[in-house]
Amino acid sequence: MRKVPHALFSILFPDECRLCDTPLHGYTRVPVCAACLSAPTALEADYFCAQCKTPFQNRFPLDLEGRCALCRAGARGFDAAYCFGFYEGPLRDLIHLFKYNGMKPLASPLGEYLSRALPLDEAFDAVVPMPLHWRRRFDRGFNQAALIAAQVARRRKIPLLHAVRRVRATSSQTGLTNARRRDNVAGAFRARRGRPLEGMRVLLVDDVMTTGATGSACGAVLKRAGAKSVTLLTLARVDRRAAAPPSAERYQTMGAD
Ligand SMILES: [Zn+2]
Numbered sequence: 372m373r374k375v376p377h378a379l380f381s382i383l384f385p386d387e388c389r390l391c392d393t394p395l396h397g398y399t400r401v402p403v404c405a406a407c408l409s410a411p412t413a414l415e416a417d418y419f420c421a422q423c424k425t426p427f428q429n430r431f432p433l434d435l436e437g438r439c440a441l442c443r444a445g446a447r448g449f450d451a452a453y454c455f456g457f458y459e460g461p462l463r464d465l466i467h468l469f470k471y472n473g474m475k476p477l478a479s480p481l482g483e484y485l486s487r488a489l490p491l492d493e494a495f496d497a498v499v500p501m502p503l504h505w506r507r508r509f510d511r512g513f514n515q516a517a518l519i520a521a522q523v524a525r526r527r528k529i530p531l532l533h534a535v536r537r538v539r540a541t542s543s544q545t546g547l548t549n550a551r552r553r554d555n556v557a558g559a560f561r562a563r564r565g566r567p568l569e570g571m572r573v574l575l576v577d578d579v580m581t582t583g584a585t586g587s588a589c590g591a592v593l594k595r596a597g598a599k600s601v602t603l604l605t606l607a608r609v610d611r612r613a614a615a616p617p618s619a620e621r622y623q624t625m626g627a628d
């Protein structure tokens with residue numbers, strides 16, 4: 372009989388790290404060992420865009436002010452961007468457990484990484500989580516960006532504002548013309564009524580950045596709602612250095628991240 376409660380306990384609180392199978396000792400809300408939790412490393416690259424912090428393989432895509440073509444063209448809806456690491460290896464594994472396996476307690480260690488990516492001397496008036504379309508939020512049960520945004524807000528003592536809604540699911544862009552695709556991403560967000568962001572320096576938080584098109588579209592909406600500046604903070608970004616640099620046109624059509 373004594374075996375039964377233990378078996379049940381093991382199901383509720385597994386004894387092994389979900390990432391490396393190392394046995395876990397004692398009770399923990401996060402079924403990941405200390406080594407795996409501390410494995411993610413900060414993003415490193417020799418060449419960055421000064422504004423959006425996109426890493427490049429060499430300095431040729433950057434102008435004299437250190438900006439990439441998209442920032443130079445004013446195609447970004449945000450003024451600055453920070454990110455902890457590349458979306459790969461242990462960081463990606465942790466984000467997957469958090470986001471797709473519903474391990475909400477991981478919000479705390481991931482929020483710690485997110486906070487580390489933000490310079491201490493930058494001040495903000497509001498932390499705004501990247502909204503999820505209600506249908507996706509319903510399926511997942513939570514908005515992963517809101518959970519990590521709350522961590523940063525608490526650590527930095529900045530008010531958390533759910534200032535934008537996602538009014539359209541932007542997952543499917545196939546079959547649309549380029550112009551329609553732009554409208555599709557651009558029209559995906561809507562600010563709350565009134566201008567609650569008037570004059571505010573907004574920190575927009577998301578878990579993963581792919582091309583930045585989603586951050587751009589949301590940033591533009593925040594600005595129209597009165598935000599003085601928008602800084603995009605993400606946990607991880609997809610390393611696109613090996614891929615062809617996106618043209619302004621292609622970039623605006625990719626907004627499913
Ligand atoms: Zn482990």
Ligand SMILES: [Zn+2]
Pocket residue numbers: 420421422423424425438439440441442443
């Ligand atoms: Zn840039």
